[in-house]
Amino acid sequence: MFRRLLLAAALLPTCLAPLAAHGPTPQRAEERITIEAAPEKVWAVLASFGAIGEWHPLVRRVSFTGGDAAGAERILTLEKGDITEGLDEVDPNERRLSYRLGKENTEALPVSFYTASIQVKPSGGGSEVVWDARFYRADTTNEPPEGLDDAAAIAAMGDFIRQGLDGLKSKAGGS
Numbered sequence: 001m002f003r004r005l006l007l008a009a010a011l012l013p014t015c016l017a018p019l020a021a022h023g024p025t026p027q028r029a030e031e032r033i034t035i036e037a038a039p040e041k042v043w044a045v046l047a048s049f050g051a052i053g054e055w056h057p058l059v060r061r062v063s064f065t066g067g068d069a070a071g072a073e074r075i076l077t078l079e080k081g082d083i084t085e086g087l088d089e090v091d092p093n094e095r096r097l098s099y100r101l102g103k104e105n106t107e108a109l110p111v112s113f114y115t116a117s118i119q120v121k122p123s124g125g126g127s128e129v130v131w132d133a134r135f136y137r138a139d140t141t142n143e144p145p146e147g148l149d150d151a152a153a154i155a156a157m158g159d160f161i162r163q164g165l166d167g168l169k170s171k172a173g174g175s
Contacts, residue, residue, distance in 0.1 A: 024112075024140045027150055029133045029157040033165040035172050036126040042172045043095040043120045046129070049087050050074050055171035056164045073102060081108035088115075095120040106138035109160065110152040129168060131161045 050064030066072030072087040084103035096119035114135035121128045139148035
């Protein structure tokens, strides 16, 4: 009996280690907006990957290379610094573009990585725009500090997307 207890006590840390080392879980933010403009008009604004600074109120400046084709990169200057994004896919038939975070700056946006897509769909006489992002918090350790945790990442990505959709709506001519 004593040997079994001793063996169980010796093995307990190895059984618990995987539970403590789970790391961060992916998070998601998805927002939608209706714009009283034809999908083609909204897509024309959105499809210019380097022109996000013309309609997104949180983007202070943009520099970009590669045009509007997959492989393009843009550097967004936000209030607290720069982040770099890469364009993965442009599908004009589906009016969808997909991109990812290439170089993080957790001061500017408290995430360590994300992928996102924006799609324009017909809706009544106008358009519905769906912006979807999957991401990880800035601090990927098991116990991140406040401001670099899941809550901060979810709040920041949600705000970035919502403000971007509002700006897109203003630029595309919807009220």
